[in-house]
Amino acid sequence: MKELLQVDNIKKSFEIKKRLFKSAIEICVIDGVSFKISKKQIFGLIGESGCGKTTIGRLVTKLIEPSSGKMFFNNKNISEMNKNETKEFRKKIGMIFQDPYESLNPRFTIINSVKEPLDIDGRMTKQEKFDCVKNIFKKIGLDTTEYFLNKYPHELSGGQRQRISIARSLIMKPKLIIADEPCSMLDVSIRSDIMNIILKFKQELEMSAIYITHDLSEAKYITDFVAVMYLGKIVETGQTQDIIDDPYHPYTKMLISAIPDIISKFKINISEKIPDPMNIPHGCAFHPRCPYAKEICKRIEPENVNVGEGHLVKCHLF
Numbered sequence: 001m002k003e004l005l006q007v008d009n010i011k012k013s014f015e016i017k018k019r020l021f022k023s024a025i026e027i028c029v030i031d032g033v034s035f036k037i038s039k040k041q042i043f044g045l046i047g048e049s050g051c052g053k054t055t056i057g058r059l060v061t062k063l064i065e066p067s068s069g070k071m072f073f074n075n076k077n078i079s080e081m082n083k084n085e086t087k088e089f090r091k092k093i094g095m096i097f098q099d100p101y102e103s104l105n106p107r108f109t110i111i112n113s114v115k116e117p118l119d120i121d122g123r124m125t126k127q128e129k130f131d132c133v134k135n136i137f138k139k140i141g142l143d144t145t146e147y148f149l150n151k152y153p154h155e156l157s158g159g160q161r162q163r164i165s166i167a168r169s170l171i172m173k174p175k176l177i178i179a180d181e182p183c184s185m186l187d188v189s190i191r192s193d194i195m196n197i198i199l200k201f202k203q204e205l206e207m208s209a210i211y212i213t214h215d216l217s218e219a220k221y222i223t224d225f226v227a228v229m230y231l232g233k234i235v236e237t238g239q240t241q242d243i244i245d246d247p248y249h250p251y252t253k254m255l256i257s258a259i260p261d262i263i264s265k266f267k268i269n270i271s272e273k274i275p276d277p278m279n280i281p282h283g284c285a286f287h288p289r290c291p292y293a294k295e296i297c298k299r300i301e302p303e304n305v306n307v308g309e310g311h312l313v314k315c316h317l318f
């Protein structure tokens with residue numbers, strides 16, 4: 001197996017209480033998701049709010065365990081890793097969050113935040129750690145003066161904070177990063193800078209990434225492959241260019257029609273109402289919003305159909 005990451009039919013359910021004093025019910029938020037990521041590949045996960053993108057990121061980083069299914073990192077089953085293996089695995093994985101406040105301790109200076117993973121690792125001298133931080137700051141386009149390094153997160157702009165949070169996630173030279181909507185809180189002018197930093201490190205560290213976004217234009221810019229998620233399932237996947245040029249699933253078409261420069265190609269009007277994960281429709285979960293839904297869509301869940309090289313779609317229309 002040459003893949004860096006292989007995800008095989010994972011499912012994740014959570015127990016939730018709808019009302020106080022009522023018994024808990026189980027909701028399935030990830031339902032049979034499979035994908036593979038090779039070295040130096042950027043894999044996009046796209047879909048509306050609540051479809052399960054972040055949950056996949058949390059499963060892959062072993063922050064939570066799947067209810068069923070398997071995941072392999074460098075051929076090693078992630079769920080079966082012991083304490084030491086998990087520690088080593090975590091060094092090879094970086095996380096970039098939507099809100100850099102989440103990943104930066106407000107009580108830590110920038111230098112202390114960024115070098116913390118090196119402190120925990122304990123293999124470098126003080127000077128080596130300092131040089132390592134300065135080196136990565138230069139590559140990311142951050143100030144390396146002592147004045148800047150000793151600032152606190154609240155003294156920085158959103159773009160600077162996100163760059164610092166990226167520096168922290170890359171400091172251990174990870175083989176895979178999970179970037180969870182890293183640009184969604186940033187000004188449009190900074191978004192391409194952030195994506196270019198990820199692309200630069202993809203080359204330099206031979207790193208792969210899971211890039212989570214609800215914005216297909218970002219996915220178009222940065223990803224090699226993309227998976228479109230709807231209510232916990234991948235409904236269409238393939239090479240990004242293929243999916244954008246020739247989408248099959250009505251839901252993918254709807255997402256594409258939201259990209260301003262190709263709006264005239266696909267004009268598909270679908271209700272904006274985001275479905276309730278506690279009430280997943282029978283058959284194809286998208287059928288209540290789909291303008292092309294047929295009788296079969298209400299009753300039977302579609303299987304994956306191969307419509308081209310590695311281009312899979314779950315839809316009865318094909």
Ligand SMILES: Nc1ncnc2c1ncn2[C@@H]1O[C@H](COP(=O)(O)OP(=O)(O)OP(=O)(O)O)[C@@H](O)[C@H]1O
Binds near residue numbers: 015050052054055
């Ligand atoms: N710990 C949890 N307990 C119960 N439900 C959860 C838990 N974590 C996530 N969920 C539910 O799982 C579903 C998927 O959540 P997730 O955060 O993965 O969505 P998302 O695609 O990342 O959405 P967004 O674009 O808004 O970030 C949601 O319905 C959410 O309410």
Ligand SMILES: [Mg+2]
Binds near residue numbers: 053054055180
């Ligand atoms: Mg999310």
